Amino acid sequence: MGVEKYHNEYLFEEVFGRNTPFQNEDMIEQHPFLNKIYPYSLNIIHLVTYCENNTVALLTGSLEIGTVDSDVGVEEQIGELSCGLDQEGNLKPYAYHLKTLQKIDKHPQTRFVFEGSKVPNFDQLKAFAINLHIENKVDDVISWKFALDSKGQAILITWLMEKENLL
Template sequence: MEQHPLLSQIHPNAINSLRMVHYIDKNNTVHIVSTFIRFGVGTSIIDNTSKGGFAVAVNNETGELQGVGRQEVSKGAATYFEHPNTHFKFKGFIIPYFQEALNLVKEFAFYFPNRIVGWDIAITPTGPLIIEGNHNPGLRGSDIAYGGYCKHPLIQEILEEIKK
């Protein structure tokens, strides 16, 4: 698989994948709760944050990187405003084919019985490609990238539903 050349400018050694988390509400409406992109570091071919990569939140409306990369605490808790190897600045970068990736997740949301799924999406030169859907998406990464999930209105809705 080949990633989009604009993403290779940021980190060429890994397929830097999007994680899009969807939630299906009680009315069967699909919401994208959060999106972040993971980047590998150094010569690593792995972008996963548990393996030393880091995540940058993505604006769900525009596909723009939100400017701050965050590493897991267990890996050093570094924050980045640019990629540590290529010095590519995140702020203002727009993910290619972002709207198509959103549409793909919304289309595939009903193929899983779970109401919350985390989708790993590669952005290739010709568009988005699903790598996998995670029935247990590990919301810690989304929480870190989003800057605190408990502030998110859809998470509040989910928590209220669970309480009932």
């Protein structure tokens, strides 16, 4: 299984008005840990932050993972599985197939076991999402979707506010 690359068309400064070291307008070379889980799609780290009493914190997190399903096109395969993350970035023992809600303990194609694994650089990723929330000066909930490049740096793919159906 070779290294897969994915194109990121997201321009960070268009939303936040400044440049960031996490911006990547070229191909994304996915982190080896995420490639090990499933190398044929861009696996996304989904974090939800909230602000309460002027304090921003992580509400929840999950890892959205692709699969191969011969009955659907490639677009429908990305993020077909969702595995919860705890506050330290550890994967929960089970993921859920989002179409069937089937509970699974390993990836159906790669046989990667979810339990006992941790998203690399999760502390920095979590801090990045919290700092973006603080910079955005929003008192609501914000949903963030990140890719993780081969060097462990976060690439912001998209973000949604509570009123935009964030979950």
